[in-house]
Amino acid sequence: MSTSRQLASNALWKYLELVSVSGIQLLSTFILARFLTPADYGIIGMVVVFTTLANVIIESGFTQAIIREKDVTRIDYSTILYFNILISIILYVVLYLASDYIALFYKEQSLSNVCKITFLILPINAFAIVQYTKLQREVKFKKISLISIASILLSSIISIYIAYKCKNVWALVLQNILSTSFKTLFLWITTDFMPVLKFSKESFNKYFKFSKNLLFSSLIGTIFNNIYTLVIGRCYSATDLGFYSQADRIKNLASQTSTQVIQSVSYPILSKINNQSSDIKNAYKEIISIALLFVGFLMSLLIGCAQNLFELLMGNAIWREAGIFFILIGINGILYPLHCVNQNILMVKGDSQTVLGLEIARRIIMIIIL
Secondary structure, three states: OOHHHHHHHHHHHHHHHHHHHHHHHHHHHHHHOOOOOOOHHHHHHEEEEEEHHHHHHHHHOOEEEEEEOOOOOOHHHHHHHHHHHHHHHHHHHHHHHHHHHHHHHHHOOOOHHHHHHHHHHHHHHOOOOHHHHHHOOOOHHHHHHHHHHHHHHHHHHHHHHHHHHHHOHHHHHHOOOHHHHHHHHHHHHHHHOOOOOOOHHHHHHHHHHHHHHHHHHHHHHHHHHHHHHHHHHHOOOOOHHHHHHHHHHHHHHHHHHHHHHHHHHHHHHHHHHHHHOOOHHHHHHHHHHHHHHHHHHHHHHHHHHHHHHHHHHHHOHHHHHHHHHHHHHHHHHHHHHHHHHHHHHHHHHHOHHHHHHHHHHHHHHHHOOO
């Protein structure tokens, strides 16, 4: 199959997954907003900072390292799986013990119990990283799509019922845990991989040599991407953070989700082209043009009607304030595809050190501006 046809076929399934998942998430958010308050979303936003950072450490850049490798053995997969699980358990224990201090930092007493339960996502997700990566590497996006859609649909239905009955933040906590649990279960059932009882230091060192720069790059990016959440949650109210978190979430769904369609599919395909010493310049031009055109149009449309859109969809005029946040951060979303596709090219070439250097430089500029 030609590069263009392979890209189109898998992009269709990836697009179906992301559009369906995003659509279900949006619909569930609009329904849940009828029963919950902006403060409930703000409390979840406070916890997400830590789960996101922890997941970056657990994954440690091994996903990209495995995808770009020409030959991956069962021992390789098993080694990375055991590493993911071990680190996730350590991080869960650390964050569980730190839950009271996190609540104290944000001045939200109820946050402690929310943290202790929500952090269960870490070990649950760690069991599925290798299975998910294996499907990506084999370009089986149809199976990935069906698993993702089923997981988010089931978790959303249950969380809406809980919100209707309880009308509190635990509906959102349960939604996150169930979504991860269903996805992990389905991946283990459908993926033709069973680990061997062996941890290979040689395999670990081989992949970590490439992934360590991606790990540090991702850590830097995650910390700075969530710095606004930390500041707003610490200096303002949970309600204010709720407005910002939902505006940022809609921005990410529109910009990052659309970009991920291209990024997720193009990376393994560009890796194959690179391994075959073919010309990747034309493929790169096609990918970047499509991504910028589509995302730019979508984001501009949403920015133009942000306040009215939030009031209409969330069911209350109080959510118009979230529209103001969206207008301010939406411009960033327009340029996001350019960054992601260029990063893909560097990773395909194995230049993870440059990825790290650019991430550091970008964040230094951000600090200067702030």
